[in-house]
Amino acid sequence: MMARSQKKQRHDALREKLNSSPFLTDEVLAGQLGVSVQTIRLDRLEMGIPEVRERTKQMAEEARAKLKAIGSRDVIGDLIDLELGKSGISVMTVTGDMVMEKNRIAHGHFIFAQANSLALAVLDAPVAVTGVANIKYKVPVHIGEKLIAKAEIVKKRGNKYFVWVKTRNDQHEVFRSKFILVSFDGEGR
Amino acid sequence: MMARSQKKQRHDALREKLNSSPFLTDEVLAGQLGVSVQTIRLDRLEMGIPEVRERTKQMAEEARAKLKAIGSRDVIGDLIDLELGKSGISVMTVTGDMVMEKNRIAHGHFIFAQANSLALAVLDAPVAVTGVANIKYKVPVHIGEKLIAKAEIVKKRGNKYFVWVKTRNDQHEVFRSKFILVSFDGEGR
C-alpha cells in the first residue's frame, strides 16, 4: 500500500503548489514532483483541476469581478429606504475582509462608513461633507452579521444638518452616532 | 486616403473591445470587426498587444497583486513611528478610490480609518476595540494629498484608553479625533 499513499501525498503536494502559484504547467509540475507529465495529467483529471490556461482565465475573471465590486462602493451598504431630507435605512452584511485578523471583530471604520454614507445620502443637498461626528460602539460585531442602520435628520441650522444614525444587528443596538454635516454650494466647512 | 483612416478606426475599435473584454480571441475579434484573422493579428502586432493567453495571464497576475494589497490593510496607512503605549505616526496618501465621485473629496471614513487603526496600533494591549469617538473634519481632503496622523495616549483608566489623533496634510490640520478604546482579555465593551 505504499503506492497509494504516495499518490495521496503527491495529490496534496500538487494542490498546495497550485494554490500558491497557479500558473505552473504540467511539465514544470512533473519536474518539481519527480514524476512524468502523464502522471500529473492523470492526477489533475482525478482531482478535477483544469489546465493552466483555464485556471489562469478563471483567476483573472474572479479577481476582476472582486475588484470591480470593491471599486463600486461609494455608498457602503444597500440603501433600502430613503425619505430624502428626513430619514433613511441601509443594510450591510459583515464580510470576511471587514474583520480584524486578531480577534475576528469588525473593524470600526466599516460600521462608521455605513453610518456616515447613509447620513450623507439622506441629506437633500447636492454636495455635502461630514463636519463632526460623535460615535459610540456598543457591542462588537462579527462576520456574517447583518447591520441595519437607521438615519434621521433631527435638526437643520443654516447649511448644517444634525443627523443621528443608529445601527443594530438582530439583537442589539451595536452602534450609535451623531453627525453634523455641512452642505455647501461654493466652499465652506 | 480612405483606407488609412479605416485602419485607424479599426485600431480604436479593437482597443476599446479589448479594454472592456480582454478575453476575446483573434477569431472572435475578426468576426466582430468584419475583417480577417490575419488583419487582426497584424493590428495587434502594430499596436503591441499580446495574444489572448498572454493578456489573460497578465490580468490575472495584476488583479491578484491588487487584491492582495487590499486584503493586507489591517492597519490603514503606513506606520512610520511607534512608541507602544505612548504615541505613533502614520502616513497615508489619498488615492483615486478614496474620493467621492460627486465632488472628488476624500470620503470621511478613510480618514477616520487611518486615525482609528493608528489609535488601536498605539495601544500596548493584545486585543482592543473602539468604544467612543469624537471627531471633527476641518478641511476637505483631495486626491494625491499625503495625510500624516499623529496619535497620543493621553490617559488610561482601568481598561479604557483615551487617545487623541490629529491628522494634517501639507498645510493644515484636516482632522482631529478623540477615541476611547477598550482593551479586553475576556469580554467587555
Next chain:
DNA sequence: CCTGTTTTATTACCAAGTAATAGAACTTAA
C-alpha cells in the same frame, strides 16, 4: 495604368494541452 498601402491567404511551426490506448513497474495476496 502603375504604384504603394492595406488586406487576405497559405504554409510551417509551437506550446500546452485532451483523449485513448498500451505497456512497464511495483505490490501484494494466494
Next chain:
DNA sequence: TTAAGTTCTATTACTTGGTAATAAAACAGG
C-alpha cells in the same frame, strides 16, 4: 513464485490559439 491489481509512463493522434514568413489579391491615388 506467480498471477492480479494498481499505479505510473509512453506513444500517438488531434485541438486551440497562436507566431513567423511569404505571397497574392484588392483598392485608392496620382
